[in-house]
Amino acid sequence: MRSFHFNGSRIFKTGIAIFLTAIICEWFGWPPVFAVITAIVTIEPTVSDSIKKGLVRFPASAIGSAFAVLFITFFGNSPITYTLAAVATILACYKLNLHAGLLVATLTSVAMVEVIHEHILVSFFIRLGTTTIGLLVSTAVNMLVFPPNYRKDILRSIQSIGERAGNMLEQTFQTILFDSDANRQKEQLIVKELVTEIRKTEKLIHFQRDESSLYPWVREREAELQMAEKQLLFLHNLEFHLDTLLYIPLHKLMWTTAEREVIMHAVTELANDLKHSIDYDHEKHQCQLKNITDLFWDNSKGITASDAMRPTEFPPEFTILYELITIYDLVDKFFDPGSVKVAQEAKK
Numbered sequence: 181m182r183s184f185h186f187n188g189s190r191i192f193k194t195g196i197a198i199f200l201t202a203i204i205c206e207w208f209g210w211p212p213v214f215a216v217i218t219a220i221v222t223i224e225p226t227v228s229d230s231i232k233k234g235l236v237r238f239p240a241s242a243i244g245s246a247f248a249v250l251f252i253t254f255f256g257n258s259p260i261t262y263t264l265a266a267v268a269t270i271l272a273c274y275k276l277n278l279h280a281g282l283l284v285a286t287l288t289s290v291a292m293v294e295v296i297h298e299h300i301l302v303s304f305f306i307r308l309g310t311t312t313i314g315l316l317v318s319t320a321v322n323m324l325v326f327p328p329n330y331r332k333d334i335l336r337s338i339q340s341i342g343e344r345a346g347n348m349l350e351q352t353f354q355t356i357l358f359d360s361d362a363n364r365q366k367e368q369l370i371v372k373e374l375v376t377e378i379r380k381t382e383k384l385i386h387f388q389r390d391e392s393s394l395y396p397w398v399r400e401r402e403a404e405l406q407m408a409e410k411q412l413l414f415l416h417n418l419e420f421h422l423d424t425l426l427y428i429p430l431h432k433l434m435w436t437t438a439e440r441e442v443i444m445h446a447v448t449e450l451a452n453d454l455k456h457s458i459d460y461d462h463e464k465h466q467c468q469l470k471n472i473t474d475l476f477w478d479n480s481k482g483i484t485a486s487d488a489m490r491p492t493e494f495p496p497e498f499t500i501l502y503e504l505i506t507i508y509d510l511v512d513k514f515f516d517p518g519s520v521k522v523a524q525e526a527k528k
Contacts, residue, residue, distance in 0.1 A: 189326040194223045196325055197318040204317065210310050211295065214241075214288055218314030221284055227323045228390040233280040234315040240281025244269040244289030245307040249300050257293060265289040328391060330384040334408050337381040341415050342514075344374060345422065346454030349507070352425050353447040356500060357433075357440045367426055374419045381412055414514040421503050421510070428496050428503075435497060439475060446472050447504070453511055460515045469508045476501040 197219040205212035218237065224230040247268045248261075255261045269289040273282040292307060322328070348370050355367070385408055435443070446468040453460050476498075494502075 190223055190225075193321050193325050194220060194318075197223060197314075197321040200321065201314050201317045204313050205310055208309070210306050212310065214291065214307055215310035215314035215317075217287055217291075218284055218311050219318040222315055222318035223322055226328050226387045226390045227319065230319045230322045234319055236278050237281035237284050238311060238315060239276075240269075240273050240278040240285035241288045241311040242308055243272050243276075243278070244285035244287075245292055245304050245311075247272070248289045248292035249304045252293060252300060261293050262290055265293055328387065330388045331404075334381060334384050334388065334405075337377065337384065338408060338411050338415070341374060341377050341381065341412075342454045344370070344377070345415060345418055346451035348374070348422055349454070350447060350451040352422060353444060353504075356425065356428075357435075357444055368423075371419060371423045371426065374415075374422075378412055378416050378419065381408075385409060385412070411514055414510050418507060418510050418514075421507050425500065425503050428499055433497055434495075442471055442475060443501075443504070446508075450508060450511060453515070462512070462515070465508070465512055465515075469505070469512075472501060472504055472508065476505060 198216050201215045201219040202212040205215050218241065222230050222234055222237065224233060244265070248265045251261045251264045251268075255264070266286050266289060269286050270282060273279065273285055278285070288307065288311070292303070295303075348367065351370075352367055385405055389405060433440075449464070449468050453465060
């Protein structure tokens with residue numbers, strides 16, 4: 181549903197920009213096609229990007245128009261004109277580092293060959309005028325109509341990543357403790373999906389921060405963005421440790437049934453903390469961590485008590501408990517007092 185809302189707002193804004201651009205061009209008596217092309221590509225995810233790329237697209241379009249006029253003068257409306265206009269525009273934009281405007285400039289250059297028949301110089305300046313209209317209208321529409329606001333998407337995404345990480349944690353330990361022969365491909369796929377979701381959320385935060393120079397309300401929420409970045413960092417570290425657990429070789433584990441139940445209970449509580457962050461209880465969290473830490477040290481005593489028993493590699497029990505303790509520490513840091521407020525905002 182979020183994805184539809186996001187895409188739908190941009191589609192709607194693009195439609196408005198096209199309509200207004202075409203009306204203004206018709207009012208001036210100019211052909212709207214070039215302005216409409218510019219308006220379509222100028223609706224960016226952020227207003228800041230629309231402005232930055234618009235400043236690149238205008239000179240790029242001017243270059244494309246200039247090459248079209250130049251080659252029409254020499255060769256008229258012929259196949260070589262299309263070829264030279266397109267290739268020259270691409271090379272010039274590439275050399276001048278106008279990559280964001282390369283596509284629009286090339287389309288403008290090629291399209292102009294077809295429509296210019298007389299008054300070549302006048303046509304050139306008209307193209308600059310229509311390009312300017314397209315840039316200004318689409319940027320204004322992007323700024324004023326449904327201005328980009330990714331705040332709720334960011335908060336909900338962090339909440340969703342935490343919930344999925346909790347499910348993943350519980351499923352992983354269920355496999356480790358009670359079903360070591362199970363196929364782990366599904367769990368590995370879930371980890372990859374978590375990484376993808378984290379990357380998308382990082383991009384949304386980048387988009388939101390880009391708007392700080394244009395919207396005061398974004399600057400006022402900078403602390404919230406920093407908290408979101410901090411939580412994403414912890415979630416990324418959590419994903420790393422979950423991935424490590426998937427590649428631990430599971431020989432016959434030496435834990436008793438009672439010890440396995442203690443570990444699974446601690447994991448279930450930890451998973452519930454991630455899935456229901458508003459109900460996070462620090463004292464309960466520390467109590468479960470102590471149980472796991474005690475088990476960790478008890479297991480370590482058997483390894484360090486005798487030189488003859490010391491292996492050249494860490495036993496899987498040792499590594500699994502170490503990773504679980506590390507995850508407990510990460511989750512405790514994840515639930516900074518300010519992050520609970522963020523989770524509550526995400527529910528709204």
